[in-house]
Amino acid sequence: MKIVACIKRVPTTEAQAKVGADGKSLDPAGFQYMASFYDEIAVEAAIQTKEKLGGDVTVITLGPKDASKELREFIARGADAGAILVDDAWHSRDARATAKALAKKIGALGAELVFVGRVATDRDNAAVGPMLATYLGWACVTEAMSIDLAPGKGTARRETEHGVETVEFSLPAVITCNKGLNEPRRPNLKGIMAAKSKPVAEEAPEPVDAQTVVLKVELPPARKAGRIVGEGVAAVPALVRALREEAQVL
Amino acid sequence: MPTIVVYVEQENGKPVRASLECLGAARATGREVVAVVAREGAETAATALGRFGATRAVCLVGAKSYSPDATARDLAKIVGEQKAEVFLAAATASGKDLAPRVAAHLDSTLLSDCTGLEAKDGKLQVTRPWLAGKALATLSSTAPVLCATTRPNAFAVAEVQGTAEVLTVPASADGKAVVVSVAPKAGGKLDVKEAPIVVSGGRGLKGPEHFHLIEELAEAFGNAATGASRAVVDAGWRPHAEQVGQTGKTVAPKLYVAVGISGAIQHLAGMRTSKVIVAINKDADAPIFKVADYGLVGDAFEILPALTAAVREIRAHK
Numbered sequence: 001m002k003i004v005a006c007i008k009r010v011p012t013t014e015a016q017a018k019v020g021a022d023g024k025s026l027d028p029a030g031f032q033y034m035a036s037f038y039d040e041i042a043v044e045a046a047i048q049t050k051e052k053l054g055g056d057v058t059v060i061t062l063g064p065k066d067a068s069k070e071l072r073e074f075i076a077r078g079a080d081a082g083a084i085l086v087d088d089a090w091h092s093r094d095a096r097a098t099a100k101a102l103a104k105k106i107g108a109l110g111a112e113l114v115f116v117g118r119v120a121t122d123r124d125n126a127a128v129g130p131m132l133a134t135y136l137g138w139a140c141v142t143e144a145m146s147i148d149l150a151p152g153k154g155t156a157r158r159e160t161e162h163g164v165e166t167v168e169f170s171l172p173a174v175i176t177c178n179k180g181l182n183e184p185r186r187p188n189l190k191g192i193m194a195a196k197s198k199p200v201a202e203e204a205p206e207p208v209d210a211q212t213v214v215l216k217v218e219l220p221p222a223r224k225a226g227r228i229v230g231e232g233v234a235a236v237p238a239l240v241r242a243l244r245e246e247a248q249v250l
Numbered sequence: 251m252p253t254i255v256v257y258v259e260q261e262n263g264k265p266v267r268a269s270l271e272c273l274g275a276a277r278a279t280g281r282e283v284v285a286v287v288a289r290e291g292a293e294t295a296a297t298a299l300g301r302f303g304a305t306r307a308v309c310l311v312g313a314k315s316y317s318p319d320a321t322a323r324d325l326a327k328i329v330g331e332q333k334a335e336v337f338l339a340a341a342t343a344s345g346k347d348l349a350p351r352v353a354a355h356l357d358s359t360l361l362s363d364c365t366g367l368e369a370k371d372g373k374l375q376v377t378r379p380w381l382a383g384k385a386l387a388t389l390s391s392t393a394p395v396l397c398a399t400t401r402p403n404a405f406a407v408a409e410v411q412g413t414a415e416v417l418t419v420p421a422s423a424d425g426k427a428v429v430v431s432v433a434p435k436a437g438g439k440l441d442v443k444e445a446p447i448v449v450s451g452g453r454g455l456k457g458p459e460h461f462h463l464i465e466e467l468a469e470a471f472g473n474a475a476t477g478a479s480r481a482v483v484d485a486g487w488r489p490h491a492e493q494v495g496q497t498g499k500t501v502a503p504k505l506y507v508a509v510g511i512s513g514a515i516q517h518l519a520g521m522r523t524s525k526v527i528v529a530i531n532k533d534a535d536a537p538i539f540k541v542a543d544y545g546l547v548g549d550a551f552e553i554l555p556a557l558t559a560a561v562r563e564i565r566a567h568k
Contacts, residue, residue, distance in 0.1 A: 011381065013497060014516075015384070016384065017384035017385040019385065026381075037497040038497075094359040095350065095353075095362075096353065096359035096393070099354065121381075121496055122380065122381060123380055124363060124378075124379065124380065124381075124500075125350075125360060125363075126346055126350070126362055127349075127350040127353070127360040127362055128350075129350070130347065130351045130354070131350045131353060131354040133319075133351070134322070134350070134351045134354035134355060139426035140318070140319065140427060142318075142343075142346065143343065143346075143347075158343070159343065159491055160343035160432075161342055161343060161435075161441040161444055162432065162434060162435060163432045163433050163434040163435045164435075165432050166429070166433075167428065167430070168427065169427035169428075170426050173427070178490075179493075179498075180490045210359075211359045211391050211392045211393040212359055212389055213389060213390045213392060214389055215388040215389060215390060216387070217380070217385055217388075220383060220384075220386050220522065220523070224543070226527070226542045226543040227543075228546070228547060229544050230546060230547075231546070231548050232546075232548035232552065232553065233552045236546070236556045236557050237560065239528065239557065240560045240564065242544050243528070243544070244564065247505070247526045247543065247544075249447070249504055249526050250561065250564055
């Protein structure tokens, strides 16, 4: 079975936002990058699927050439190949443009299962996975917390505000992976050495015009300075009074 | 009149609050609002929607079981039939699952988890957080249909005089994924993203055995959910569904109480748009106090029982 995991290069979660000179972007100066937090869960799910059902795992990203660094890290954990759809303006692609380019690549690969993170921690859209599935005409389960796969089909569980849903789906499918789905393995030295000789292909993504128009980017308004109401148990009545009378939330 | 189609989620025939807020956001733009309701109980839920701003409610009925891909296809079809210029859903687990698929069927991009929606010169624009709220982007869309989800607790519910015309449409049956069962949540516990009050605990609680103090304060408030910092989720003290922050959930309740949470930038990003923030921490220099409206310096183990008792007392006399 051909298995794909999609990852995205995002600023590290320590990053401070600074508005770019045009007022419509983030200034990337000072950003360090990493694969989005949920991506390692997606890659682990792909590798576990290969171990259970056979096949091979290709890790794909749409991003700059530099993202080969993140791809090699995941190949070192047990993926077989990497592919970069090279786009230096990857961060400003909208969800549809990314999903369409990935759908074209994944369709051409003949993949049967695609794992992605439940959300990328930069634009926080959580849209590319289900959009990709829809463009491919595939089944999709979002925010999976468990998966059980058999040839041609699978069962997944996902948590909602009302409880835990059990979803049965047919393959091919896109699964978006939530925390708790698995415990991602760390790369070992053998894997890191082997990853150096595994193929990472570079190609241009399908050009798709963005539909999203950025009108303005700003920092959130600073919160009004608060105050320390006091110390220890003795200050509890003052806190309660403030919540009742000033904030009126009690 | 330009039309907005809103997917309204319901549970046992009752529309969920986040969807009513989404209807309110749609209504506030001055457009005509058409609600679409799916799953068992849709027709019961639909009858109430006129009071929340919908002029028409379309029920997808007759499906043996719920399929998100079939429902998304049906929703996209209704958006087309209504000649809607906008499709909205609340950013709940179900809304987040459906909206991207509806958008793809309409070959339109999706703007998720919006905190603002307004008409400017006859055109709609949204505000949404980037980097979990470290920045705010104002966006418009050239897509055939503007597709967006609205963040729970970010919009007001509209209460209007009105009745919605209720229509029923047969739901498509041929889904590629089907929900075969739902195990209900124990005791109707509120989700951290939806609750109007969130009480969160961090490392300062010193161990999972002390989180009953957090739960008791949440219970005293009555309509509160319990949350947690990443540190205590990663340590296995609390379930991951409770994690607030950049790699967990972003919340905007009317009251957020952070107990024993120092306030890492990733946590602050996830809760800084809460209306009122209370911080309880023994370290007076903890960064959480910089975003808190009210800070209390001291030992959580002494403060929590006293605060819980005081809140109980007030609620008992209301």
